[in-house]
Amino acid sequence: MPRARTPEERSADPAAIQMLKLAEESGLSTAFSRADTMSPCPIGADGLCCKNCFMGPCRVVKEGQVGVCGATVETIVARNFARAVAAGAAAHSDHGRDMAFTLKAAATVKGSDYKVRDPYKLYSMAETLGVPVDGRSVEEIASDVADIAIAQFGQQTGEVAYIKRAPAKRQKLWRELNYVPRGIDREVVDVLHRTHMGDDQEPDHILDAAIRCALSDGWAGSMLATDISDVLFGTPSPLVGQANLGVLKHDEVNIVVHGHEPTLSEMILAATGDPELLEYASSKGAKGINLAGICCTSNETLVRQGVPSAGNFLHQELAILTGAVEAMVVDVQCIMQALVPLSEKFHTEVITTSPKVKISGATHIEFDEHHAMQIARQIVRRAIDNFANRGETHIPDVSSDLVAGFSHEYVNYALGGVLRGSFRPLNDAIAAGRIRGVVANIGCNNPRVTQDWQHRYLVTEFLKNDVLVVQTGCGAIASAKEGYLLGEAALEYAGPGLREVCEAVGMPPVLHMGSCVDNSRILTVLSQMASEGGLGDDISDIPAVGMAPEWMSEKAMAIATYAAASGAYVIMGTTNPVKGSEEVSRLISEGWRDKFGGRLEFITDPDEILQNTLAHIDERREALKLPKYDASKWGKSGDARMLELVELPFAERQAALYGEMV
C-alpha cells in the first residue's frame, strides 16, 4: 500500500491543508485519503479493460493479446474512449435539455418563477434557430426558441443548428468528414450502440463517431445550456466576488449549493434575500443567510450574481468538515457519495434535488421548475432550522477576491464599447506579440495529484510568458483562490506585453468564463477571433491551446474531444486512458492533426505540458507569419509613472509634468 501523503502533498491550497489536517486529527476519510488507499486499477487506467459484454471482462495486457471476441487492444481502447465521451456528452447535454424545459416554462406558465432576463441574448438565439422576432412578444419568441431547442435533442436527421456558428472553413471540413451531429441524443445513442459487443471494430471509425458525439455536446447541448442560462439568469459581465472556504460565515446560516445547474440555486439565492426568511433566521439566532457554492453550480451563480465560491470539486467534503454548513444542496454531476456519511458526523444536511440524483441517506426534496420558489424556500427554511444543531466550527480564514463574468458578449464590448465592440484589439495583441497566445485551462480537480498545484504552476508560467489564460469550471476556481482573477494580478504576475493589454482593458490576466458547460463560450470566442481576421480563418490557425491538467470526469473527455475536433491542440494531464494503445494515441494526435488540424494528447508531466504548449503557440505564430514572440519589446505603457507623479506636491508636480531634463 502506498504511503499516505501529507496534507501539503495533497493540496496546494492553504485552506484545504488546514481542513485536511483537521480530517486527519478526527480520523475522517476524504477523497484525498481514499486516493492514497485506493490505487487506480492499472489495466483500466490504461484503457485496456473491456467489460462491454459478459464473456469478459477481458484484460488485454500482452503484446498481440485479444479479448474473447477477438477485440484488439486498439478497438478496446478506442471503445472505452468513445464511451467516456458519450457519457460526458450525455451529462452536459441533458443539463442543456433541462434548461430548455425551464425556458419553456418561463415562456408559457403563468406566474412562473422564471422569466427572460436577457432578451438580447434571446434574440441572438432566435436568429441562429430561425425564430422570427419582429412584432412578437418576448414570451412568444422564448416559447418557440424553447421548442426548437428541445427538438434539437430528438432531431434524427440534418444538422444541429449551432454548427453554423463555427468558422465557415471548419463547417465545411466537418461536413466533408461527416462529423456534423444530426441530433444530440442520436449521437450519444450511436456511440453506445456501436461500442456494444460485436459492432464497430475499427478504431479510427469508432473515434469518428466519438467526435460527432462530442460535437453534439460542445456545439449543441452545452451551447444551448449556456445560452438559455444567460437568457434566464442574465449574460455574465464582470463583477467582484470571493472564493475559498473563508467565505463561510461563523454567525450566519450557511447554505452550500453544489453540482452544475443554475435553476434551483438561483431560486435559493432569491430566497436567501426574502425578508420573511431573514426574520426567521434571526429568530433562530443567525445574523443572516449566507449562500456559497461549490464546483460548477458555484461558477454559474458566481459569474452572474457574484455568489461567493466555497471552492472547487475537492472542496465539497472540506466544506462539511468546517462544521459550519447547515445544508449542502446538490443537483447533478460530480457529487461524491462520501458527502452523506461525512455529513452524518456533523449537523450538515445533504439535500438531493434532481429527479436524476438520489443518494442513500440524503434528504431528497425533488425540484421541479413549476414550483421552484416554493421548493427553494422550503430548503432555506430547513437550513435555518438546522442552524441550532451546529457544533464546533473550523472555518479557515482563507479567501481571495476575484473578478469573474467574462462572457464573449462582454469581452466583445470591453474591447470597443457599445458602438465599436469587436475582438480586434485581442487579435491585434496576439498578432503583434504582446499576447503570445491563448490557453484555455479548464477542467476538474483530481485527488491523485496535489489539488490545484498543476493549475497554479501552469497558469503562473503562462502569465510570465505573456500567454492570456481563459478558464472555466474548477480550474477557474483554482486561479480565483490564488488571486489570479484580479486586475492587480496582471501588474504582479503577467509578462510585459500581457500586462500592457490587461492594463489597457482593466481586465485580469486570467478570464473566468463560467462553468464547464460554458466551454461553449470559449468555442464562440475562438470562432469570433477567427472571423475577426489577422489570425487565419479557422480555429486551428489561432495560437491557442486547450488543457485540463487535473481532469477526472467523463465530461472532460467530451470537452477535450469537441475542442480538438474544433481545431484546438488539447492536452489532458494527470492520467492517460489511451496509454494501452500506441495506435489510438497516434490516431488522436497526429491522425487528428492531419485530418482536421486539432489534436488530443495525454501528458502527465506539467513541464512537458508547458513546453508543448509554448512550442505549439510559437509554431502557430510562425505559420501565420506573425513576428516571433519577444518580451523585451513590450511593457512601456501603463499608469506606474503617472501614479508616482500625482503623489507629488502641487508645485513639484507642475515641474515634473514635462518630464526630467535629459
Next chain:
Amino acid sequence: MSRYIATRAITGANMIVNEAETLLQKAIAEKGSETPVAFPNTAYYMPLILGLTGREVSTLGDLVPVLEQARSMLHPVPSKQRWTPYLGETLDSGIATLLAEESIEAVRFVQGHQPERFPGFELAGGTAYPALGSNGDGHLNGPIDDIQLRSWGIQLVDGRMPGFAAIVGCAKSNEVAVKIVRELQRRNILTFLCGNVNGRSIIHQLQEEGVEMGYDTYIVPFGTDTVSAIYALGFATRSALTFGGMKGGQSREILLYNRARVFAFVLALGEVDDLKYATAAGAISYGFPVIADTVIPQILPTGVTSYEHVISMPWNEIPGEDDMQKAERLVQKAIEVRGVKVQVADVPVPVPYGSAFEGEVVRRADMRVEFGGKNSRAFEYLRMVEMDEVEDGKIEVIGPDFDEAEAGGAMDVGIVIEVAGRKMQLDFEPVLERQVHYFINGASGIQHIGQRDIAWIRISKTAAEKGFTLRHFGDILHARFHADFGSIVDKVQVKIISDPELHADWLAQARIAFDYRNQRLADLTDDRVDEFYSCTLCQSFAPDHVCIVSPERLGLCGAYNWLDCKASFEINPTGPNQPITKGRAIDELKGYWEGTNQYAGQASHGSVQEVTMYSIMENPMTACGCFECIVMVVPEANGVMVVSREDPSMTPAGMTFSTLAGIAGGGLQSPGVMGVGKFYLTSPKFISADGGFKRVVWMSSFLKQSMPDEFTTVAAREGDPDLIDKIADETVCTDVEELLAHLERVGHPALMMDPMF
C-alpha cells in the same frame, strides 16, 4: 486606456454631461424648446449627433433625447482596488462626452456664444458669419462648413493633404507653438486648434506671433476651450457621411471608416485635465490616437486605434538640441503613430514649403515684387525636348533678378521649363504645365495665380528677406517635377527669363504652342478615342464610386481630365487611373458601351450595373462627394439646375447645395441628380442625351461669373447667343414658381423642348 485615464475620462464625462443638461434646461426655459438650432452651412444637422445617433437635431428640444442617450452611456469610475474592466466603459463615456459637447456648442450658437469672439482676430480665407460684421472684427472659425469640407475632399483623398491634427491646449512657448504648426503645414496636414491650459490657448500664442489662421493656411482655430474640439470630430463624422456614403446612425461604420481612412491625431499640449481625457476617449473611438507633450500614462496596445493609442512624450525628455528640434520630433512621432503617409519633396528654397501654403495671399502692402497682373507680363511654358537638349538641374536666370526692381514694383518674367523623358508625350505638356501653379504656390510667401500667358506671381517682403530669388522658381520646379512625375520626366531644366528681348521671343513661341494645344483639345472628342480612363482615386473615401473620364467629360472634382488620367496612368500603371476600352457601342447617344458598363460594374463592386456617359435621367454616373457642381432636374421647368459648391443659397429644388450633396454623393446612382466638374457644363456632351446645355434653366451666379467667356462660346454653339442671360440664378429666384415665371418671360428654350420624362 489605463485605470488612471479611465478614472479621469469618466469623471470628465460625468461632469460635461451634467453641464450640458444644465445649459440645455436653462436655454429651453429661456427660449423655448422649439427654438431652432443649427451650425452654419451644413446639411448634416448636428453632424456628430446625426452620425452617431441618427437624430436630426433642429430644435433645442431635439437635444433632450440626445443627452438622455449620453447619460445612459456614462459609467462609474473604476475602483482603486479590485477593479472591473474599464476600456469599453471609458470609450462609452468618451462618446457620451462628444454628444454632450456638440449639444453644448449647439446651445451656444442659440445664445450667440459661438463662434467664439476673439477681439482683433481675422480669419485667413474668410468667415462663414458675415452677420457678425466684417471679417477681422474678431471671432474664431467655429465648425467647418460643408463647402470647405468638400473642397478639401480631393486633397484628402489624393494624399496632398495627408490628414488632420487636432491640437488641444497650449504649447511650451510661443516659438514652439509656431514651430509645431509650421512642421504640420510643411507636411500639408490640416491643423485644428482648440483648448487651453490655465486660460491660455495655442490660438493666443499663434495670434501673438502673427501666424495667419483660417481655411487658406490649413490652420483652423475652433475655440479656446476643449469643448470646441468637437468640431474636429464633427468634421471627421461628415467625411464618412459625405464621402463614405454612410447614413446618420451608422455609428459603427462611421467610426470604423474614420479608423481606416481618416488620418487624424490629437496633440495634447500642456497639462491634460479631466475633460481633455474624456474628449480624447471619444476621439480614440474614431481611431484617432493622442500624443501628449507631458507625462501621462501611455497606452500602446493597438486594435481600438490602428497603432498605439496614447503616447506620452514629456517635453524635456524629447531628444533634441533645442526646443525647435524637440517640436520637430514631436510632430514626427505624431505622424508615425497615426501612420500618416506624408510625401515631402525636399525643395531647396530658403522659405517653408508645402501645400498648406498654397492658399496664402500676398497683399500689396506685404509685397516685394510682382510679375504679371496689371503692370507687367508673366508667362510660363513647359515643353518637351530631346534628351540631349536638357541638362538636368540646370537653372538659368536670363536677365536681371528682382533686386533692382523697386519695392512693391513689377517686372516681366517668363518661366520656360524644358523636360525630357522616354515616356514623355506631347499631350502631357499641358498636364505638367498646369502643375506649375501648385508647385510655385507651395512656397511660403509666394502667391501664384493664373496660367500660361496670364500668370501672375507675387513675392512677399518676408520671402525676399529670407533670400528668395528668381532662381528658386527653377529649384522648386526641378524638385517637384522629379518628385511627382519622375516616371515620365527624366530630366528637367528651367530658364527664367527677364531679359526684355528674349522675353518677347519666348512669349511668341509659347503662344504658338498654346494655340496648337487649344486646337488639339478641340479635336479631342469622345468619338475619336478608343479608350476612356477610370478614376478610382476617391475609393479610399467612397469605396463604391468610380469616375469614367472621357475627353469630353472630365472628372467631377474638376481636377482630372482625360489627359491628366492618361499621364497618371503612365506615371503609375497600377494606380487609380486605368484605361477602359470602350468596346462595342450599345447606345452612342446616351453613352453606353460594353467596356464602360463592365468596368463600372466591377469597380463599384457591383453596386452599379450600367452607366451612361451623357444622360442624367438614365443610369447617371455616380459621385464621391468632391464634385464642383450638382446638376438636378427641375421637372416643372422641363430642364435642369446647376448649383455650384460655392453657392450657399436656396435653390428652386427647395434644398441648398449641402442638402443636395447628400443625395448626389456616396457612390449612389440617383436618376435626376448628378455631381459634375464645372467644365463639363461647357462640353458638347453635357447631358447631350437629354437635350444638352439648353436644358439649363437655373445656375448659381458664381458659375456665370467665374467662366463668362466659356459660356458665351457655349451659347453661340447652341445657336442662342442670349442663352446665358435667360438662365436664372439665385439673384433672380430661388423657388419653382418664380423660376417658371422667369422662363416664360425670357422665352427660355427648355420650355419648348421635348418633355424630359
